[in-house]
Amino acid sequence: MSDTIIQFRNVSKHFGPLKVLDEVDLEIHKGEVVVLVGPSGSGKSTLLRCINGLEQITGGDLIVNGMSVLGGNKIMREIRQEAGMVFQQFNLFPQMTALQNVAFGPQQVRGLSRSEARALAKELLAKVGLAEKANHEPAELSGGQQQRVAIARALAIKPKVMLFDEPTSALDPELKQEVLNVMRNLAAEGMTMVVVTHEMGFAKQVGTRLIFMEHGKIAVDGTPRDVIDNPPNDRMKDFLQHV
Amino acid sequence: MEVNWLIILDFIPQLLKGAQVTVHITVVGLLGGVILGAIAGLMRAYGNAVINAIAFVYIEVIRGTPIVVQVMFLYFALPVLASIRIDPMTTAILAIVINAGAYIAEIVRGAVLSISKGLTEAGLAIGLPRWKVIVHIVGPLAFRRLIPPLGNQFIVSLKDTSLFIVIGVGELTRTGQEIMAANFRAVEIWTAVAIMYLIMTGVLSLALRMIEKRMRIL
Numbered sequence: 001m002s003d004t005i006i007q008f009r010n011v012s013k014h015f016g017p018l019k020v021l022d023e024v025d026l027e028i029h030k031g032e033v034v035v036l037v038g039p040s041g042s043g044k045s046t047l048l049r050c051i052n053g054l055e056q057i058t059g060g061d062l063i064v065n066g067m068s069v070l071g072g073n074k075i076m077r078e079i080r081q082e083a084g085m086v087f088q089q090f091n092l093f094p095q096m097t098a099l100q101n102v103a104f105g106p107q108q109v110r111g112l113s114r115s116e117a118r119a120l121a122k123e124l125l126a127k128v129g130l131a132e133k134a135n136h137e138p139a140e141l142s143g144g145q146q147q148r149v150a151i152a153r154a155l156a157i158k159p160k161v162m163l164f165d166e167p168t169s170a171l172d173p174e175l176k177q178e179v180l181n182v183m184r185n186l187a188a189e190g191m192t193m194v195v196v197t198h199e200m201g202f203a204k205q206v207g208t209r210l211i212f213m214e215h216g217k218i219a220v221d222g223t224p225r226d227v228i229d230n231p232p233n234d235r236m237k238d239f240l241q242h243v
Numbered sequence: 244m245e246v247n248w249l250i251i252l253d254f255i256p257q258l259l260k261g262a263q264v265t266v267h268i269t270v271v272g273l274l275g276g277v278i279l280g281a282i283a284g285l286m287r288a289y290g291n292a293v294i295n296a297i298a299f300v301y302i303e304v305i306r307g308t309p310i311v312v313q314v315m316f317l318y319f320a321l322p323v324l325a326s327i328r329i330d331p332m333t334t335a336i337l338a339i340v341i342n343a344g345a346y347i348a349e350i351v352r353g354a355v356l357s358i359s360k361g362l363t364e365a366g367l368a369i370g371l372p373r374w375k376v377i378v379h380i381v382g383p384l385a386f387r388r389l390i391p392p393l394g395n396q397f398i399v400s401l402k403d404t405s406l407f408i409v410i411g412v413g414e415l416t417r418t419g420q421e422i423m424a425a426n427f428r429a430v431e432i433w434t435a436v437a438i439m440y441l442i443m444t445g446v447l448s449l450a451l452r453m454i455e456k457r458m459r460i461l
Contacts, residue, residue, distance in 0.1 A: 080370040105371075
């Protein structure tokens, strides 16, 4: 299909003798919001991290926006510029203000001038509702605010896909919503998203596709409503009762 | 012999000259030590197995042997082994470079590795090459954590220069020894020498504390 943006071809990932991804085949198309769920150790985070090369695949091939993750350092950097990543622990650069965190990427990798990068950063901070926090350092922001800055930072490099690795798992319940709202808006704009999360409400509302992983394999792949309302197997049913 | 503190005054110019040599060896030696230490530390933190092993062997050999033995080796053994003859002053500076470099390497490695791996990943994830992540993100953060242990090493190295008495470098301790040998004023001279070391290490401590205060440690 021509609108395929991520393609796993028989991808395996080993950590030493441990097989974390077991010959995964998966195609993700433009505009999809794919929610990855599964018990811990099932390989969902690893699957996500293989897309932007934070983990190197050990078997098969993985094509992102027409480029193979096996194409070497330069290609990998290009892939990373097309796949923005949001981490569970936010990972904002502590020595920079919110604005500098967001402006840093476009200036360093997209070749924007300082003033262009700052203007873009201001625009994106406004988009995530943090215009007034531009000059605050990460330590002065709440977890929810830090994660919204991190989303703005990832968006600043103008990626075609956004990867979210448990973006709300480190947040208090009342702060989760502000992050999920930003993600909801992003999905509504048509951004392609791959989200590892335990938020079933978000999966049902925003996800266009839900993938349940188990033992490094894709066990279930369907629309969130179908899968959540009628779990196709006992293992999935059991999992849903515990999240 | 009665203790006569005023006698110190007669020897102050001579002691100051010795102190000057001490400062010279320390400053030049540490400059080189910081450079060598940064390189070896980064080799340990980021190098592949071979590069890492080279730095590891250097660090372990130097940390595992006394500095006096290292000086003796440079000054007496090297001419035999490689027919390289170096004068005492150069030997002294070289000894500080090599010795401090090994300790500073471990300080640099520790500081770099103390920076959360997540920050490196965040930098890589926006498409930065690894060297830019090191220069712009890990480096500035690690630098702040470097200052306190680095200050400690600077003070140790400054005091280590007193060991160069064994190869006849005219630094402060050697100068004190020479004066003492002539007039046997042990109490006065060694007190004066100790105070001069205290002034030098005191100034160093103060300067480092000021740098630390100006930089927030993140």
